[in-house]
Amino acid sequence: MRNPLSKTVVEIQPSGIRKFFDIVSEMKDAISLGVGEPDFDTPWHIREEGIYSLEKGRTFYTSNAGLKELKIEICNYLHRRYDLHYDSNSETIVTVGGSEAIDISLRAMLDPGDEVLIPQPCYVSYLPCVKLAGGKPVIIELKAEDQFKLTGEQLINSITDKTKVLILPFPNNPTGAIMEYEDLVEIVKIVKEKDLYVISDEIYSELTYGKKHVSIAEFPGMKERTILINGFSKSYAMTGWRLGYAVGPSSIIAEMIKIHQFAIMCAPTTSQYAAIEALKNGDPDVEMMRDAYDQRRKYLIHAFHEMGLDCFEPFGAFYVFPCIKSLGMTSDEFATTLLKEEKVAVVPGTAFGDCGEGFLRISYAYSIENLKIAIERIDNFLKRYKKV
């Protein structure tokens, strides 16, 4: 028989997180600080709108790019929050989570051999999506001493004649790093000079603490070269609804709609109706959740500093990314031993790229009570292994 599999797909490594998930699932009483999704339920008024749409029998396909009313609300939101102006008709597409938007934007933009710059540590799907789209991923290793921000120098050193797209994943999963206005100035200059396009994954844009999120699309001349991806999962605690969106130049969006049309048809109708309610009346919920995350963030950082764990202050998302190099263990060893001995699950930094070695991703999408217990256990663990 012939080999039924595609070489490209076989070559792609399964997510490093998967392996760890299997170990954790075996442990019944483990406390997990390993999730990448909010602990809040979707606010009730949003869920209710979803239920209502089902009751009304709104169970049909929507137009490929999404419900008109939702696209208008998305554009209103981007205008209200980031002073961005997009046309709801030609520059907006509603997708199945931010994930789909990542995939189809890459597929719409890449030809074989085109290089895509991926700053790591980062979310696990950029690299495989680039490969599946026929592109060549080029990793930029972000550094703890830069607070895991992308610097102009790193960017310029990674650009070749073939570089076409820069992926900009901030606020960042797993590091919690954000790019502020000053940090972006230099990036913008280089992107324009080198005639690159940017896929800016801003799914955590509502979760920044004490500093407002800045989108690279806000810079003059950048809207034309940016596909901005966002969604409802993190800001409105709607991960299971699978709803995201992309906005950008109409020429690219039109091609993305084409792929979306043939591969997906349309995003879930119920979720789209719920999302309209989220954008219309969900601002107070976002604020409430942001405040809660911020308290937990401060609580965790404080605790880590007290137990002498090296940790830079992250200003976005809901992760801290402490450094464990002083213990002389690899991230994998640390995470596995911590799980075995203290029953606390954290994700090794290496799941997000090789340069995550020596770090752990710890999520604070948990109640303070939960964090408290976990911290006690981590403290015990550190006392046992800390080198004198």
Place this chain on the structure above:
Amino acid sequence: MREKILSAIDKNSKLTAKDLSAMLGSTEEEVATIIKQLEEETIICGYPTLINWDKTESEKVTALIEVKVTPQRGQGFDKIAERIYKFDEVESVYLMSGGFDLTVIIEGKSMKEVANFVSSKLAPMEAILSTATHFVLKKYKEHGMPLVHEKSDERMLITP
């Protein structure tokens, strides 16, 4: 900072000054001082525990009583409200707008005990014109917290 502390302990009074200082980016001393002030000003009036008694062996009955009263000259409703709330059986008393004047919430060991209280203590008070007693059959939510269903974390343990 006062507001922040209050909203943090509103739903969880077990948080210590140390926890709060870490969560709110303050010092333990500052938080402790503010809490002491809030207690002295009786802005913080106590630290009760939210218990779902239905799940225990002990029998408890709650009743909500609508009370109509004649306000007393010069003292309004406050004096009569005070005479009512001083009884240990009385859980809460609110002055209401609308069709009646006071809502009185009573907790007793049995329906009989509550009925006894209403007929022998409450209704005979001079200023009280009428009472209407409603017994609580089931409590679903109190102090912003659902009492009924147990919530478990249904998220997968590890996700990217």
